[in-house]
Amino acid sequence: MPAFSLEPAQTAWCAELRTLAADRLRPLAEKGEPGRVNRPLVAELGRLGLSARLFTSGAVDLCLMRESLAYACTEAETALALQGLGAHPVHAHGTPAQRERWLPGVADGSVVAAFALSEPGAGSDAAALSLAAERDGPGGSGWRLTGEKCWISNAPEADFYTVFARTTPGAGSRGVTAFLVPADRPGLTGSALDMLSPHPIGALRFDAVPVTADDVLGEADRGFRVAMGTLNLFRPSVGAFAVGMAQAALDATLAHTAERDAFGGKLRDLQVVAHQVAEMALRTEAARLMVHAAATAYDSGAPDVPKRVAMAKLLATETAQYVVDTAVQLHGARALRRGHLLEHLYREVRAPRIYEGASEVQRGIIARELYKEHTEHTEHTERAEHAEHNDLEAR
Template identity: 75%
Template sequence: MPDAYELAPEEQRWCAELRALAAGPLRTLADAGPPGEVNRPLVAALGELGLLERVFPSDGPAVRALDLCLLRESLARACTEAETALALQGLGACPVAQAGTEEQRARWLPGVRAGRAVAAFALSEPGAGSDAGALALTAARDGAGWRLTGEKTWISNAPAADVYTVFARTTADAGSRGVTAFLVPADRPGLTGEPLRMLSPHPIGSLRFDAVPVSPDDVLGEPDAGFGVAMRTLNLFRPSVGAFAVGMAQAALDASVDWAGRREAFGGPLKDLQSVGHRLAEMATRTEAARLLVYAAACAYDRGAPDVAKRSAMAKLFATETAQWVVDSAVQLHGARALQEGHPLEHLYREVRAPRIYEGATEVQRGIIARELYR
């Protein structure tokens, strides 16, 4: 594995190839897709190009956290829609890859890997977002199996996914120790959903479970051990959320450097104004610092370091907060044109807000870091 602070030459070439794909064929598919809905041609292209194979290798070891970060950062710099489609496939099916039986993996992973099947991760509920241990969706015993009753919300790829990794309470009053992970196909009777409209159009919605039947063959891992399934997935993906943020920050920085060099004001290019130059310098420094935190956290995960939770929380916290500031600064430097619908920065301005909330809000990350300091 390369040093956390320097990518190997082949990794640098791979990132350049990914950026070219994102700016070319993936950007074309993203622009043609329906906003706010699952873009199946885009997902299929991710499979055809072998990018989902990197997340779910058909042979060999599981995906490296660093590779996942490089994928997400590189795609985000030119096509956030492609980045999001890849990340949601990963998040939805990673529990199957990590905890699924041979039969479960054989049934679902080839389709997800090829981009034919769309996966989703169904954890959040109306009353259980940041407090994932407070899940209220119940799994009541029904013979050898269970019946799922309740609601999920803010579920990416819902209600259009083909399969959901669903976390439900199987033991009352047991907190996080009474949750089981289930693999639920979308065509199960009693499972319905509706889309939600967001600030930035994303495929996201709510799900309702009306006594949805699940069997022991649908359990991912062991009964009452589902919280661990969720946390293992989130521990892998948390640094890569930071990588997504770094990709957006870098895109905003690149646009600002170009604009400040071309835009004439007060007798010369904007870059010659000290206030603008200093702002660009701060944008570049914060972006690079965020990138290094993300790479270091990913490498720590890959080598099994004991402080992964703290490093991952630091990476997500700093990178997502930094990206918000960098994109906002870029909008300020570009002026009103950056607020016009269709401008790349207008798109980034809407996209950059959500990562500070999902997969553990900024406040949750601070709590994790503070707790880890005393271990």
């Protein structure tokens, strides 16, 4: 299937998701407390079968879900995404016992998951993690986790955390291990952070928290692969979240400028307004296409996935910021009132440019992959020319 084309069944599913989000999820979201995990909303996502799809769908379906939910209810979209982010490492790298213990609860909405990577001193530089995993005694088979995590979505209310800790000091990304840490482990405490974005975010403190080999996700000292593999899947879907918000802002702007009287006509009759709306639509569609292309590349196992998903997240999140900001400008002061759709989107749209790799990090990834491709192409060309030269000499 081309990246720019959706099948009729997919289009119908997206429309169904928008309706579900508006009719069944938004009322639950409106009853939630900002900055707290909305467990009734998480449970409803489970009842609707959306949480279970996190473990059976590819990147394309994940992006379609996130864009469709974001259009009508950003809280539902974020709740679903956070479940996937926290639980995907268990699904992809967990032991049978780990998967059996935790994934059914995530799927039915009774268990809340969280992805604990960032630290106060290691946000964008994920390889600089300092949460220490020290061996539990001489020759011990377990570890004790000591340190802090910060900016962790669903903390401190999650039921379990996918935690990344340093098991080998001084080894950079090669000395990090991923652990599945239940929230009731002794020594694990947390606190909520009051953030601009309304979804739950907190800090975690580890005071010699015990973990064993049974808690490792994947292999010891190979946890950075677990983290990056998870982010490669979820980064294009962050872009899909952004596209959903941009589309909602665009549609609100179309309705407003078509109805609003100004300067002897409708706002849409002003060329400057019409051109701004056209630019909003152009950028939104371009971002959507790049998101779909990146998701298709991920599902097909393309070799350039890191570059594509970085491009998709970067373009889509920066685009959404532009579109929402322009929508606020065209609506005027009414868009700044508490409770207005655009006031809500204006607060929501800022964070995706930072989390799961800030825009600057994405640019770094893109440049690194481009130079890597250039070097590989150059070396391949030189080898081919050398072989041809030797062949001619042999003749």
